[in-house]
Amino acid sequence: MRGLHILLLICLFSFYLPSHSLGTNETDMFALLSFKSLISNSPLGTLSSWNDSLHYCLWQGVRCSNRHPNRVTALSLGSLSLSGHISPSLANLTFLKSLNLSDNQLTGNIPAELGHLSRLQNLNLSENNLAGNIPSTLGQIPHSIYNLSSMVSLSLSGNQLDGNLPSKFCDAFQSLQNLILYTNQLNGPIPISITNCSAMLQIDLSKNNFIGTIPDSIGTLRNLLMLGIFSNQIKAIGDDWKFFDSLINCTFLQLLDLGDNQLHGMLPRSIANLSTSLIYLGIYKSPISGNIPAEVGKLTNLATLQVYQTFIEGNIPEEIGNLWNLEGLGLDGNMLSGEIPSTLGNLSKLNFLHLDNNAFTGSIPEELSNMQLLNTLNLSHNKLIGLIPKNLFNLPSLSISLDLSNNYLNGSVPPEIGQLKNVQKVYLSNNKLSGQIPSTIDGCQLLQILHLDGNQLNGSIPFSLSNMRGLQDLDISNNSLSGTIPEFVGQMKLQNLNISFNNFKGELPKDGVFRNSSAVDTRGNSKLCGGVPEMHLPKCVLDKQKKKHNSKIVIVIICCIGGIICLCIEKGIT
Numbered sequence: 001m002r003g004l005h006i007l008l009l010i011c012l013f014s015f016y017l018p019s020h021s022l023g024t025n026e027t028d029m030f031a032l033l034s035f036k037s038l039i040s041n042s043p044l045g046t047l048s049s050w051n052d053s054l055h056y057c058l059w060q061g062v063r064c065s066n067r068h069p070n071r072v073t074a075l076s077l078g079s080l081s082l083s084g085h086i087s088p089s090l091a092n093l094t095f096l097k098s099l100n101l102s103d104n105q106l107t108g109n110i111p112a113e114l115g116h117l118s119r120l121q122n123l124n125l126s127e128n129n130l131a132g133n134i135p136s137t138l139g140q141i142p143h144s145i146y147n148l149s150s151m152v153s154l155s156l157s158g159n160q161l162d163g164n165l166p167s168k169f170c171d172a173f174q175s176l177q178n179l180i181l182y183t184n185q186l187n188g189p190i191p192i193s194i195t196n197c198s199a200m201l202q203i204d205l206s207k208n209n210f211i212g213t214i215p216d217s218i219g220t221l222r223n224l225l226m227l228g229i230f231s232n233q234i235k236a237i238g239d240d241w242k243f244f245d246s247l248i249n250c251t252f253l254q255l256l257d258l259g260d261n262q263l264h265g266m267l268p269r270s271i272a273n274l275s276t277s278l279i280y281l282g283i284y285k286s287p288i289s290g291n292i293p294a295e296v297g298k299l300t301n302l303a304t305l306q307v308y309q310t311f312i313e314g315n316i317p318e319e320i321g322n323l324w325n326l327e328g329l330g331l332d333g334n335m336l337s338g339e340i341p342s343t344l345g346n347l348s349k350l351n352f353l354h355l356d357n358n359a360f361t362g363s364i365p366e367e368l369s370n371m372q373l374l375n376t377l378n379l380s381h382n383k384l385i386g387l388i389p390k391n392l393f394n395l396p397s398l399s400i401s402l403d404l405s406n407n408y409l410n411g412s413v414p415p416e417i418g419q420l421k422n423v424q425k426v427y428l429s430n431n432k433l434s435g436q437i438p439s440t441i442d443g444c445q446l447l448q449i450l451h452l453d454g455n456q457l458n459g460s461i462p463f464s465l466s467n468m469r470g471l472q473d474l475d476i477s478n479n480s481l482s483g484t485i486p487e488f489v490g491q492m493k494l495q496n497l498n499i500s501f502n503n504f505k506g507e508l509p510k511d512g513v514f515r516n517s518s519a520v521d522t523r524g525n526s527k528l529c530g531g532v533p534e535m536h537l538p539k540c541v542l543d544k545q546k547k548k549h550n551s552k553i554v555i556v557i558i559c560c561i562g563g564i565i566c567l568c569i570e571k572g573i574t
């Protein structure tokens with residue numbers, strides 16, 4: 001029996017040695033096979049290639065060391081639709097530097113045994129369905145045994161991990177540069193010791209349930225490039241804001257996202273002393289108050305500034321126009337007032353401008369038309385007055401939406417609106433606009449939604465509307481529009497039509513959108529009639545008159561033909 005065992009072993013060795021001139025370390029091979037045995041599904045066939053026909057160092061996703069032949073240093077099995085559990089046997093791959101199992105469907109826990117992997121530099125288990133705690137052995141405690149001091153990147157984002165981060169988090173991670181834990185269910189406080197990971201470049205704890213405050217000493221992480229903490233339950237009242245002043249010391253910081261937390265109190269003036277390297281700044285959906293300091297104009301590398309849904313008040317400082325790299329500005333849902341500064345027009349790279357839901361007064365600055373890359377403009381729900389500047393429509397880039405609704409804008413809808421060839425949604429509802437719907441409107445060839453309701457528009461529905469093939473939703477309710485509803489409206493692709501509370505008259509078409517009574521609102525037009533029965537409009541009297549009219553014509557024709565025949569007969573006789 002023993003002889004047979006030895007024979008088997010010799011067979012095993014001889015199989016690998018001559019064919020590949022590679023040696024073997026059974027420990028590593030068995031660790032890989034044990035890993036394979038817990039993968040229940042490998043639909044792309046990746047793991048079926050892990051068989052005797054190739055040395056394990058040549059298996060897909062396996063990389064071995066040059067200096068230590070036959071020792072596995074990297075396992076890269078990302079995005080292969082693997083399901084199953086992560087085997088604790090991986091802990092026996094003691095030369096492993098990189099373990100990438102990201103973007104699969106792995107379930108179960110992260111095996112605590114992985115804490116043995118003292119050479120591990122990159123652990124990426126992001127985008128799986130892993131649950132449970134981050135094992136305390138990964139630090140994230142008895143580090144006389146466990147030692148992950150080589151770890152550079154720890155990515156566990158996009159799982160269902162819960163539990164706390166260990167309070168001595170960084171004692172085990174002296175080399176950690178990237179801590180990527182967003183989108184899990186982690187809770188408890190952010191450990192103060194996190195500021196002991198002196199090599200740290202990126203911290204992303206967003207979309208978890210972290211509580212407590214941001215450590216005051218965060219600024220000791222001098223090399224920090226990114227701090228993402230959005231969508232947690234982090235609070236800041238009074239002295240808790242010290243962390244913000246300390247962030248000034250992170251002179252390389254490029255991204256700071258603190259949005260959707262419980263940050264109370266005044267927006268610190270030190271916002272303007274943050275690193276001029278800053279590219280993204282987000283402080284939104286938090287009960288902060290105070291003003292936007294003029295010095296914010298110093299952050300000239302900013303590409304995105306998101307300060308929305310807060311209690312910030314006062315004016316937008318003119319200096320905002322100095323942020324000439326800005327591509328996105330979200331200041332909506334605040335208590336900002338005063339005039340919209342014309343210097344905004346200097347932001348020639350801006351893609352979106354959200355100033356909706358504030359208390360801005362004055363008129364819309366013409367200079368906004370200088371923002372030739374703008375694709376979304378929302379100024380709705382303010383107190384803006386005056387005319388809509390004509391050259392606002394000289395923005396061919398405006399491809400998503402223009403929303404000027406719920407203001408006090410007056411005058412007519414400028415015919416130049418037809419220059420918005422790429423826009424999909426236009427909302428001018430609830431202003432004081434008068435005059436007719438401009439016939440040039442069909443220039444907006446890609447328009448899907450047009451809301452002109454709640455104004456003082458008059459005249460009839462322009463024929464040019466029939467050219468607007470993509471229009472799905474038309475709301476012209478609550479105006480003083482008149483005339484009949486043209487048949488062509490029934491030939492359009494409309495899914496919603498609101499013509500209520502106008503002075504329309506005559507017969508309602510029966511085709512297209514008019515077939516569906518719930519898609520059309522005709523209330524408040526006492527002279528409308530006909531339509532499909534579900535519309536419950538009175539029958540058209542006009543119908544009978546038409547019939548009478550027709551029969552009269554028939555009689556006249558018969559008389560004429562009769563007369564001609566009589567004439568001919570008479571001529572024939574004479």
Ligand SMILES: *[C@@H]1O[C@H](CO)[C@@H](O)[C@H](O)[C@H]1NC(C)=O
Nearest residue numbers: 024025026027028070092094
């Ligand atoms: C194989 O790996 C084990 C565990 O790391 C180690 O103890 C052993 O010395 C290695 N054997 C060879 C032949 O490298």
Ligand SMILES: *[C@@H]1O[C@H](CO)[C@@H](O)[C@H](O)[C@H]1NC(C)=O
Nearest residue numbers: 048049050051052053054059
């Ligand atoms: C073994 O792996 C090779 C590629 O390494 C593959 O071509 C072969 O189909 C695999 N055999 C089985 C039985 O899966």
Ligand SMILES: *[C@@H]1O[C@H](CO)[C@@H](O)[C@H](O)[C@H]1NC(C)=O
Nearest residue numbers: 076078079100102103122124
């Ligand atoms: C890990 O795998 C993912 C998906 O295949 C890939 O995008 C990523 O670059 C890999 N990263 C590392 C460091 O292994």
Ligand SMILES: *[C@@H]1O[C@H](CO)[C@@H](O)[C@H](O)[C@H]1NC(C)=O
Nearest residue numbers: 027030088089090091092113
């Ligand atoms: C590591 O390998 C040894 C020897 O093959 C085995 O006894 C042990 O169970 C393995 N460890 C794990 C965590 O699988």
Ligand SMILES: *[C@@H]1O[C@H](CO)[C@@H](O)[C@H](O)[C@H]1NC(C)=O
Nearest residue numbers: 078102103124126127153155
């Ligand atoms: C980890 O994996 C995710 C998903 O595949 C990938 O997007 C990310 O770049 C990886 N991170 C690192 C540090 O390798």
Ligand SMILES: *[C@@H]1O[C@H](CO)[C@@H](O)[C@H](O)[C@H]1NC(C)=O
Nearest residue numbers: 118143144145146147149150
């Ligand atoms: C941890 O690993 C480093 C080098 O990787 C070594 O210098 C140190 O002694 C180890 N510590 C423990 C407690 O094993």
Ligand SMILES: *[C@@H]1O[C@H](CO)[C@@H](O)[C@H](O)[C@H]1NC(C)=O
Nearest residue numbers: 167168171192193194195196
């Ligand atoms: C940071 O590390 C030092 C020693 O490495 C330790 O004395 C100190 O308590 C740690 N600080 C925190 C906040 O954990």
Ligand SMILES: *[C@@H]1O[C@H](CO)[C@@H](O)[C@H](O)[C@H]1NC(C)=O
Nearest residue numbers: 216217218219220246247249
């Ligand atoms: C920031 O830097 C200043 C000057 O170097 C220093 O006095 C202060 O203690 C630092 N703050 C933090 C939190 O590192």
Ligand SMILES: *[C@@H]1O[C@H](CO)[C@@H](O)[C@H](O)[C@H]1NC(C)=O
Nearest residue numbers: 245248269270272273295298
């Ligand atoms: C912040 O910047 C202002 C000038 O904009 C300067 O007066 C002030 O001293 C700075 N504060 C700190 C803490 O650097």
Ligand SMILES: *[C@@H]1O[C@H](CO)[C@@H](O)[C@H](O)[C@H]1NC(C)=O
Nearest residue numbers: 321341342343344345346367
């Ligand atoms: C910024 O805008 C203002 C007002 O529109 C204008 O007077 C000024 O020349 C602009 N500055 C630059 C640098 O473009």
Ligand SMILES: *[C@@H]1O[C@H](CO)[C@@H](O)[C@H](O)[C@H]1NC(C)=O
Nearest residue numbers: 356357378380381401403425
């Ligand atoms: C503009 O802002 C208002 C108020 O915040 C919002 O309700 C509306 O949906 C936005 N318009 C568009 C087109 O997104």
Ligand SMILES: *[C@@H]1O[C@H](CO)[C@@H](O)[C@H](O)[C@H]1NC(C)=O
Nearest residue numbers: 385386387408409410411412
């Ligand atoms: C528009 O409103 C402004 C100020 O509210 C007023 O001065 C102006 O006469 C109005 N213009 C028109 C055309 O109604």
